[in-house]
Amino acid sequence: MFNNAGIVGVVGPIADTPTEDWDTTIAILLKGVFLGCKHAARVMIPQGSGSIISTSSTAGVLGGLGSHGYTAAKHGVIGLAKSVASELSEHGVRSNAIAPGNTVTAMTATVTTGDHEKLEETAEGMASRSMLGIAGQPEDIAAAAAYLASNDARLVNGHVLVVDGGQTTSCGNNRFIKSGSGMLREAGKWDRY
Numbered sequence: 001m002f003n004n005a006g007i008v009g010v011v012g013p014i015a016d017t018p019t020e021d022w023d024t025t026i027a028i029l030l031k032g033v034f035l036g037c038k039h040a041a042r043v044m045i046p047q048g049s050g051s052i053i054s055t056s057s058t059a060g061v062l063g064g065l066g067s068h069g070y071t072a073a074k075h076g077v078i079g080l081a082k083s084v085a086s087e088l089s090e091h092g093v094r095s096n097a098i099a100p101g102n103t104v105t106a107m108t109a110t111v112t113t114g115d116h117e118k119l120e121e122t123a124e125g126m127a128s129r130s131m132l133g134i135a136g137q138p139e140d141i142a143a144a145a146a147y148l149a150s151n152d153a154r155l156v157n158g159h160v161l162v163v164d165g166g167q168t169t170s171c172g173n174n175r176f177i178k179s180g181s182g183m184l185r186e187a188g189k190w191d192r193y
Contacts, residue, residue: 001040002145003033003054003077008111011067022069029073030080037084041093050093051149054081055141058101058164074099078160085158094157096148101164102126103136131166 009025010017033054044050059066060074081097088095102108104123106116113121126135144163147153162168 001036001044001050001052002149003036003052004145005032006055006107008070008107009067009073010069014068017068025069026073026076029070030076033077033080037080037095041084041088044093045088045091048092050088051153052081052084052088052093052095053145053148054095054097056081056097056099056160058099058162058168060097061099061160061162061168081160082158089157094148094153096153096156096158097160098141098144098148099160099162099164099168100141101136101162101167102130103138103141105138131169134165136163136165 005028007025007028009029010021037052037054040050040052044052054077056077057066057070057074059071060076060078063071065071066074078097078099081095085095104119104126106119108126109118109122110116112125123135123137127133130136140163144161148156148161
C-alpha cells in the first residue's frame with residue numbers, strides 16, 4: 001500500500017498562518033496517511049503480511065526546506081511510519097517512508113515556475129542545483145517504492161529512504177571539503193593535514 005497523495009498546503013510566516021488552512025494541510029498530508037495505514041492494517045494483519053509505504057519529503061528530515069505546515073506534516077509521516085512499523089511488525093507487516101528531494105512534477109513546476117506544464121524548465125533548474133547534476137524524476141521515487149514493496153527489502157522496516165541526490169548531506173555547504181588545507185584538532189593538539 002503506497003500513501004502518495006499530497007499538496008503544497010498553506011504557506012507563509014507562522015504568525016500569519018490561518019488555522020483553517022493549517023488544518024486542511026495537516027488533514028491531507030498527515031491524516032490521509034493515517035487513514036491509509038489504518039485501512040491497510042485491517043487487511044494486512046489478518047493475511048499476516050504486507051508493506052505500507054508513505055511518502056514524506058526531505059522537508060520531513062530537515063527544517064527550512066518547506067512551509068511550516070508541509071514540514072510538520074512530513075515529519076509526522078516519518079514518525080507515523082516508524083510507529084506503525086513498531087506495532088505491525090509482529091504481524092509480518094512492514095512500514096517505511098520515502099523522503100524525496102526535488103522531483104520534477106506538475107506541483108514542483110507550479111511552485112518553481114508558476115506553470116504546471118513547464119516540466120523541462122523545472123528539470124533544468126533542479127539539475128543545476130543538484131549535487132549530482134541531475135533532476136529527480138517520478139521514476140526515481142517509483143523505483144524506491146518498488147524496492148520497499150519487494151521481498152528484497154524484507155528486513156527493511158521503520159526506515160526512511162531518502163531519495164534526494166545528496167541534498168540533505170550538506171545543505172549545499174561543503175566549504176570544509178573543498179579547501180586544500182586545514183587543521184585537525186585531536187586531544188587538545190592542532191595538526192596540519
